[in-house]
Amino acid sequence: MFRKYLLIVVVFSGILSCENPDSRLMEASFLTRPTPKIEALLAKMTLEEKVGQMAQVTLDVITKGESVYVSNEPLELDITLVKEAILDHKVGSILNTANNRARTPEQWNAIVSEIQDIAVNQSRLGIPVIYGIDAIHGTTYTAGATFVPQQIGLAATWNRDLVRRGAEITAYETRASGIPWNFSPVLDLGRDPRFPRMWETFGEDTYLASEMGKQMIKGYEGQKNDVSKPTKVASTLKHFLGYSVPYTGKDRTPAHISEMELRERHLPTFQAAVEAGAHSVMINSGIINGIPVHANREIITNLLKGELGFKGVVVTDWKDIDNLHFRDKVAATRKEAVKMAINAGIDMSMIPYDYDFCTYLVELVKEGEVSMERIDDAVRRILTLKDELGLFEQPVTSLADYPNFGSKDFELAAYDVASEAITLLKNDGILPLRKGSKILVTGPNAHSMRTLNGGWSYSWQGEKVEEFAGSYHTILEAIQSQAGASNVEFVEGVAYNHEGKYWEDEVKDLDAVIAAAKRADYVVLCLGENSYTEKPGDLHDLSLSANQLNLAKAAASAGKPVILVLNEGRPRLISSIEHQMQGVLQTYLPGNYGGDALAAVLFGEVNPSGKLPYTYPMFGNTLVTYDHKPSEEQNKMEGMYDYESDFAVQYPFGFGLSYTEFDYSDMEFSRGSIDPDETLSISVSVTNVGNVEGKEVVQLYISDLFASVTPDVKRLRGFEKISLKPGETTRVSFEISARDVAFVARDLSWTVEAGEYEVNIGELKSRFSITESKTFNQVKKIL
Structure with missing residues (x-):
């Protein structure tokens, strides 16, 4: 939006499949046919009332203030404006906060209660409003x-249970705020580090993102998707489809994606989430192959609602119907833009500032340009969502029923997630640090809660974090707490210019940093990014700023060990300084407990176990993902010249060190070959051969050695996170089918071909074969 995540057996269920979607989806309760109550209500509604249900305005529109863009503080609803929205224009949904800032749970409950009182008690049909937020x-x-x-930090945990637990907490506290609808999770893939929303994704891999997405939906909605429960919210899958790979790397710019790529990489995360029972989908704000997705019936209706069998609500992103006219130039008027989007399959429009959408859509229906069947389909979906949420029975929850809001249990869970996300990328024997050591802490990210949280934190761009997060520990404060304030010296060196653009920083005193470094035993250098998201986060250079790089060189010049702590939403280039660092830790955007978690890792109270959910690039022209094609590594091929085009990455996907070591041995297959309808069990022994307890992510990769379409060098097909004490061994097993190693062929069918496949777990490799080829489904071309 534009204002305002032992024996172990892994069973693959064909999440990448698009075959017979309805047969696998009908168990989710919200996909049953609408109740007689909904059908009776729909039959009573006028055209204007139906169209109003399809409209969503932002909170600023109905508050007291100088304009629809600015609200008074303290915030107060303007009852006249609320009635205009709900009683005159029949608006069925409100979203967002006002003045782009957080509110207390008491304020939220009061706001939503006032809105619902008018909707339920004063409108003709008493239909409750559905309130949505980006949580x-x-x-x-x-x-x-x-x-x-x-989300990028959640992915780095590679821990399904922690991801689900984080979503459960979010659902509980969102409902405690009186809000039942959450615009999360992001299921776009973070395959381009230039993209400003990469940190909102689960990283570059389809399988990892699919698994984490399913866990987040379980956390938000519950195992059976019963969102009428007062601790659950309706989730929203975003941004359907292919939003995160624009050609330029900049937000909301055109993407060029083949249909094979779209189906094999970008569709499976959404397919898995639809199967997991998600209640709503938000559409990609961008353009694919020249067609804005908000106007693309093939993607919204034929693919999402038809092929995938999605029966929930399809909502636009912020002002995106208008963008068809003003930005994308495919609609000559705003009215034509409404016609295009609704006929493409949009159910609800995030307007967000005026009611022209309602006027235009009523006119379009009366003129025969939009059918009443299309309107009824959209409204039926919206009313069913409201019914599933229990809003007709309880339009707003009460804060008094949520005693665990902000509880210690929730804080400890958040700390655990942050601890397991932190990824140790380099350690020249310097970590963990010795207690009693003299430590210099420096860098623009050292003493900032804003940088720990990133965007979508108390405000859209995260610039208001310091107003709300003063009770939590920055990295500096957490290190002082661990090491003792007298052992820690802070010299900022470089500071962000908060009056300018998010990326602007300025040098304070590098000579002071060098002098302090000489007095210290260790230097903890905290570099990265200030908070940002969406268009404001676009950048022209992926390298860290010149000021930060110069700070790193200055700190290293003192001759003391330097531990580089990265606090960033995307992997900024560090190749010019990495060789001067004795340790490197990636914290991502760890939230309010990230400082405490980092300090615990630095001093060995927590053994790091995070693994990269993306490939960390070395140079600006080596932005390659781990699942690349063999031609990216031509210099490795026998008989090829060395063109200096090697696969140069700083750190590979799935990489992360520990304070202990793990040994892999005895990989076994249940059989040497399978036919397309059989499964194969793969097992391996993992031993902690170090001196401390640690957690390891066992990663299963499979390579299709030869195929009719150039195969990827390898693909992640399974993972499990295990914990082992020193000397302990466990057996980890995976079970795969031929379907799990299928690819999208030229005819767009999911296909497995006879031949050899190589399995890689740790340093172990072995092969199995598939005896014959098979096509699993047939689909229609959509692009």
Whole structure:
């Protein structure tokens, strides 16, 4: 949006399949046919009332203030404007906060209660409003809520249970705020580090993102998707489809994606989430192959609602119907833009500032340009969502029923997630640090809660974090707490210019940093990014700023060990300084407990176990993902010249060190070959051969050695996170089918071909074969 995450057996269920979607989806309760109550209500509604249900305005529109863009503080609803929205224009949904800032849970309950009182008690049919918010790493716009790491950090845990637990906390505290609808999770893939919303994704891999997405939906909605429960919210899958890979790397710019790529990489995360029972979908704000997705019937209706069998609500992103006219130039008027989007399959429009959408859509229906069947389909979906949420029975929850809001249990869970996300990328024997050591802490990210949280934290761009997060520990404060304030010296060196752009920083005193470094035993250098998201986060250079790089060189010049702590939403280039660092830790955007978690890792209280959910690039022209094609590594091929085009990455996908070591041995297959309808069990022994207890992510990769379409060098097909004491061994097993190694062929069918496949777990490799080829489904071309 544009204002405002032992024996172990892994059973694959064909999540990448698009075959017979309805047969696998009908168990989710919200996909049953609408109740007689909904059908009776729909039959009573006028055209204007139906169209109003399809409209969503932002909170600023109905508050007292100088304009629809600015509200008074303290915030107060303007009852006349609320009635205009709900009684005159029949608006069925409100979203967002006002003045782009967080509110207390008490304020939220009061706001939503006033809105619902008018909707339920004063409108002709008494239909409750559905309120939506972007609660993407905690209840974003509620003061005092529990913030877990952003999605890229969640992915770095490679821990399904922690991801689900974080979502459960978010759902609880969002409902405690009186809000039942959450615009999360992001299921776009973070395959381009230039993209400003990469940190909102689960990283570059389809399988990892699919698994984490399913867990987040379970956390938000519950195992059976019964969102009428007062601790659950309706989730929203975003941004359907292919939003995160624009050609330029900049937000909301055109993407060029083949249909094979779209189906094999970008569709499976959404397919898995639809199968997991998600209640709503938000559409990609961008353009794919020249067609804005908000106007693309093939993607919204034919693919999402038809092929995938999605029966929930499809909502636009912020002002995106208007963008068809003003930005994308495919609609000559705003009215034509409404016609295009609704006929493409949009159910609800995030307007967000005026009611022209309602006027235009009523006219379009009366003129025969939009059918009443299309309107009824959209409204039926919206009313069913409201019914599933229990809003007809209880339009707003009561804060008094949520005693665990901001509780210690929730705080400890957030701390655990942040701890397991932190990824140790380099350690020249310097970590963990010795207690009693003299430590210099320096860098623009050292003493900032804003940088720990990132965007969508108390405000859209995260610039208001310091107003709300003063009770939590920055990295500096957490290190002082661990090491003792007298052992820690702080010299900022470089500071962000908060009066300018988010990326602007300025040098303070590098000579002071060098002098302090000489007095210290260790230097903890905290570099990265200030908070940002969406268009404001676009950048022209992926390298860290020149000022930060110069600070790193200055700190290293003192001759003391330097531990580089990265606090960033995307992997900024560090190749010019990495060789001068004795340790490197990636914290991502760990939330309010990130400072405490980092300090615990630095001093060995927590053994780091995070693994990269993306490939960390070395140079600006080596932005390659781990699942690349063999031609990216031509210099490795026998008989090829060395063109200096090697696969140069700083750190590979799935990489992360520990304070202990793990040994892999005895990989076994249940059989040497399988036919397309059989499964194969793969097992391996993992031993902790170090001196401390640690957690390891066992990662299963499979390579299709030869195929009719150039195969990827390898693909992640399974993972499990285990914990082992020193000397302990466990057996880890995976079970795969031929379907799990299928690819999208030229005819767009999911296909497995006879031949050899190589399995890689740790340093172990072995092969099995598939005896014959098989096509699993047939689909229609959509692009």
